[in-house]
Amino acid sequence: MAIGRPSPSSSQTPDPGAARRSSRARGIPEATVARLPLYLRALTALSERSVPTVSSEELAAAAGVNSAKLRKDFSYLGSYGTRGVGYDVEYLVYQISRELGLTQDWPVVIVGIGNLGHALANYGGFASRGFRVAALLDADPNVVGSTAAGLPVRHMDELEEIVATQHVSIGVITTPPGAAQQVCDRLVEAGVTSILNFAPTVLTVPDGVDVRKVDLSIELQILAFHEQRKAGDEPSAGDSVLDRAPGPVRAAAAKLRRAAGGKAEPAKAAPTAKGGPDDDLSAVMPA
Amino acid sequence: MAIGRPSPSSSQTPDPGAARRSSRARGIPEATVARLPLYLRALTALSERSVPTVSSEELAAAAGVNSAKLRKDFSYLGSYGTRGVGYDVEYLVYQISRELGLTQDWPVVIVGIGNLGHALANYGGFASRGFRVAALLDADPNVVGSTAAGLPVRHMDELEEIVATQHVSIGVITTPPGAAQQVCDRLVEAGVTSILNFAPTVLTVPDGVDVRKVDLSIELQILAFHEQRKAGDEPSAGDSVLDRAPGPVRAAAAKLRRAAGGKAEPAKAAPTAKGGPDDDLSAVMPA
DNA sequence: CCATCTTTGTGCACACGTTCACAAACGCAT
DNA sequence: ATGCGTTTGTGAACGTGTGCACAAAGATGG
Numbered sequence A, B: 001m002a003i004g005r006p007s008p009s010s011s012q013t014p015d016p017g018a019a020r021r022s023s024r025a026r027g028i029p030e031a032t033v034a035r036l037p038l039y040l041r042a043l044t045a046l047s048e049r050s051v052p053t054v055s056s057e058e059l060a061a062a063a064g065v066n067s068a069k070l071r072k073d074f075s076y077l078g079s080y081g082t083r084g085v086g087y088d089v090e091y092l093v094y095q096i097s098r099e100l101g102l103t104q105d106w107p108v109v110i111v112g113i114g115n116l117g118h119a120l121a122n123y124g125g126f127a128s129r130g131f132r133v134a135a136l137l138d139a140d141p142n143v144v145g146s147t148a149a150g151l152p153v154r155h156m157d158e159l160e161e162i163v164a165t166q167h168v169s170i171g172v173i174t175t176p177p178g179a180a181q182q183v184c185d186r187l188v189e190a191g192v193t194s195i196l197n198f199a200p201t202v203l204t205v206p207d208g209v210d211v212r213k214v215d216l217s218i219e220l221q222i223l224a225f226h227e228q229r230k231a232g233d234e235p236s237a238g239d240s241v242l243d244r245a246p247g248p249v250r251a252a253a254a255k256l257r258r259a260a261g262g263k264a265e266p267a268k269a270a271p272t273a274k275g276g277p278d279d280d281l282s283a284v285m286p287a
Numbered sequence C: 001c002c003a004t005c006t007t008t009g010t011g012c013a014c015a016c017g018t019t020c021a022c023a024a025a026c027g028c029a030t
Numbered sequence D: 001a002t003g004c005g006t007t008t009g010t011g012a013a014c015g016t017g018t019g020c021a022c023a024a025a026g027a028t029g030g
Helices: A016-024 A030-048 A056-063 A067-077 A089-100 A115-121 A156-166 A177-190 A216-230 A247-259 B016-024 B030-048 B056-063 B067-077 B089-100 B115-121 B156-166 B177-190 B216-230 B247-259
Strands: A086-088 A106-111 A131-138 A151-155 A170-173 A194-197 A210-213 B086-088 B106-111 B131-138 B151-155 B170-173 B194-197 B210-213
Touching (some): A030 B216, A089 B216, A115 A131, A131 A156, A151 A156, A156 A177, A170 A177, A194 B216, A216 B030, A216 B106, A216 B210, B030 B067, B056 B086, B086 B089, B106 B115, B106 B177, B115 B131, B177 B194
Parallel strands (some): A106 A170, A194 A210
């Protein structure tokens, strides 16, 4: 992975390049990998209903994608279907599980046992797919010692030992944003090479370490954007001609803004106050 | 599983088409929209440190993207920078906020107050970006009446009234998977047009309704895939020559599999047992 | 006013992802 | 065997996203 990357780069989820290259190595496009869990879920449901085979059309509908995409996705795995019939459900479940690496055990540590940490610890879908919570960790003495989902919350200082003895390679960060990078560094140092980050922070990691992030705030903002579109549109504010004007006009406006003394547009919104969004340490749950 | 559902289209997150079209309408690519919140976060941090201007290089580093991409992204919004200087932080914060629709109030309802619902209700980043929790809802009488994050948990039956009187257009689903579609239908019926789904289910919604999903299980599986890559690779199991063999050989194998009586490869993994992953109603937190 | 230095904005080429559409492959009935 | 209906697997076209590299625009100093 990480082919031509010179210095340590933060291979966050949004960066397709790095992740893509690493998976394309053996041929499976990143976009396809991201959909495999979807197919697996749909197939598992069919399997439980003892359905022997499915057509690409049916399975695609169940997974919420179109059938051509599904067929192409499967073609990267090999030719597991039978023309005129469809795909063997059980066989496909197994093949996808294997491809995703779910046929083996993945011990996971969760760091930061706030509201979200609790939620994740209780998540049933964990164990069912080969993931096992190896330990719950927190730095707060008030939290350490309590139990969540039947597991004891242990102190951060035990991190290194746990990772080493249990061969943990995946870590989940559910700390406040301020602590995330520090925790991340420690995880990496201890030997963790894949991190799922719920804190609203850009994590910087060395080459060879994968980071994926889940960010509720971002998802909501994207929804808001589309929602605004649906409404009358027109971003509403002091938009006018200036903003989209070309060259000179715009430049002059910029100059004016700077001259006006920092604060441009004494707008009603624009969160500038302290204790705001991301530094809000009270937010144990960041996403 | 909802096979031939022809009518309403389910515009889940993975489907770029629908979402893209709606945003491209006025020009901003979906990929750019998805990054705007990232920039906004970095800019807000700079703003709090009273930094007046940033170069694309600096801001890009803070947001974890490359500078060319950032400049191109901003170019879709208009020409808000000054050559030789950079971007005015305050002005940009305002412009991005406006573009994302964050200069207005977005009341939100959260349905399903389990562990995750609690976590979200307590999320500080909510209010700070124009999002306001209008109500917490649950169907369980044991939960209704309790309080979370200072707000009372109200019964699902109040949904319609709340949505109508408070003009709620965004709903967050944090119910068990089994209840998700039902809750979704009710939200849509009540007038909600944007849904953030944490339940591991494919939601079907009418045209005009946006759905984004957050799925922890999927993220972990993607990490596992890459993790497996890093290790010795070789998906390990009865791979051999057969799986990737062309034409006739493969076909014969498929025939054999079917003839063998359903269950192919009595593999150790492949979750087939009941009480498994997605139907696990005990999993209040799905993601 | 001119030269120089910095940084933006963008044209262009390329890579990736999606979708169409169709031939080849298969089951099944005759 | 042969033909027919079904469904896969994939080549090719298209659209999107990314990154390079550079000209144009502004700042700054003499």
